[in-house]
Amino acid sequence: MKIIPAIDLMEGKVVRLYKGDPSKKTIYSDNPLEIAKKWESAGADMIHLVDLDATLGRGSNFEALGNIAKSVKIPVQVGGGFRNETIIEEALEFAQRVVIGTLAFKDKTVLDRLLTTYGNEKLVISVDHNDGLIVVNGWQQTTKIPLIDAVNDFRKMGFSEYLSTSIVRDGTLKGPDLEPLKMVNQIENVNLIVSGGISNIDDVIKVKELDPFGVILGKSLYENQVTIEEAKGI
Template identity: 60%
Template sequence: MKVIPAIDLMNGQVVRLYKGDPKQKTVYSDNPVEVAKKWEANGADMLHLVDLDATLGIGSNLPIIKKILDQISIPIQVAGGLRDESTITDVSKICHRIVLGTLAFKDKSILQKLLVNLGSKKIVISVDHLDGEIVTHGWQNQTKIKLIDAMKEFLSIGFSEFLLTNISKDGTLEGPDLEFLSQACQLNNAHVIASGGISNIKDVQNVKQQNAFGVILGKALYENKISIQEAKQIV
C-alpha cells in the first residue's frame, strides 16, 4: 500500500479544510515546495497535490504546482479544478497522474477521449461521496449517484484507479470510512486510494486490511499525530 501525503493549496499556502469547508481552514505553511521536499525526504511513495482554489473556481495554484513538480522526483498526482480538456492535457504532461472528479461525472465523451489519449493508469477517478452518494464541484453538488454504481460504470469503461473520500470524514481525525472503502476495494480491478479521517497508525492498519492501493495522509500528518515512517512500517 502506498503512503501518500496530501498537499492542499489555497492562495499559495498549504492548508487543510474541515469537511471541505473553505471557511474552516487551517494554514500549515507558506512554502509548499519545502513541504513537498520534506515529505519526499521522509519517505513518501507519492504526493497528492490539490488546487483548492481551482476546485472552488476562485483561482489557480498551477505555478506553485509546477515548481513542486520541477523539484520532486517521486511520483505526483494532481487534483483540483481539472475540468476542461486543454488544462487536463497540459497538466498530464508534467505529472505522474491526474485526478478527475467533476468532469468524470459531467462529460463522459471528454473522459473517453482522455482515456484513449492518456491511458487508464494516468487517470485517477475521484469518487467523493457523502454517505454513499457522489458529490461534485468541490463537494458543493449532491448528485444522488450511488458510489458503488458509479465505480462499476467507470470500471466497465476501462478505468481502474480511484480516489475515495467520504467528505463527512475529511479533516476530522475521526477515523476512515471503512464500510464504503471495503465495498469499493472488493470490486474487481479497482485500485482504491483511501482518503479522509486518518488520525493514527491504527487507522492506517485498518485501511491496509481492506486491501487499499494507497492511503492519503493529511491533517494527522501536519499535526504530528502520525509520521510517514510509522505508516511505512505498517505497509
C-alpha cells in the same frame, strides 16, 4: 499500500479544510515546495497535490503545482478543478497522474477521449462521497449517484484508478469510513486510494487491511499524529 501525503494549496499556502469548508481552514505553511521535499525525504511513495482555489472556482495554483512536481523525484498526483481537456493535458506534462472528479460525471465523451489518449494509469477518477452518495463541484453538490454504482460504471469504461474521500470524515480526525471503501475495494480491477478521517497509525492499519492501492495522509500528518515513517513501517 502506497503512503501518499496530501498538499492542499489555497492562495499559495499549504492548508487543511474541515469537511471541505473553505471558511474552516488551517494554514500549515506558506512554502509548499519545502513541505513536498520534507515528505519526499520522509519516504512518501507519491505526493497528492490539490488546487483548492481551482476546485472552488476562485483562483489557480497551477504554476505552483508544476514547480513542485518538477522539484521532487517521486511521482506526483494532481487534483482540484481539472474540469476541461486542455488543463488535464497540460498537467500531464509534469504530473504522473491527474485526478478527475466533476468532469468525469458531466462529460463521458471527453473522459473516453482522455482514456484513449493517455491510458488508465495516468487518469484517476475521484469518487468522493457524502454518506455513500457522490459529490461534485468542490463537494458543494451532492448527487443521487451511489458510490458503488459510479465505480462500476467507470470500470466498465476501462478506468482502474480511483480516489475516494468521505467528506463527512475529511479533516475531522474521526477515522476513515471503512464500510463503503471495503465494498469498492472488492470490485475487480480497481486500484483504490483511500482518503478522509485518518487520525493515527491504528487507522492506517485498518485501511491497510482492506488492501487498497494507497492511503492519503492529511491533517493527521500535519498535526503530528502519524508520521510517514510509521505508516511505511506497518
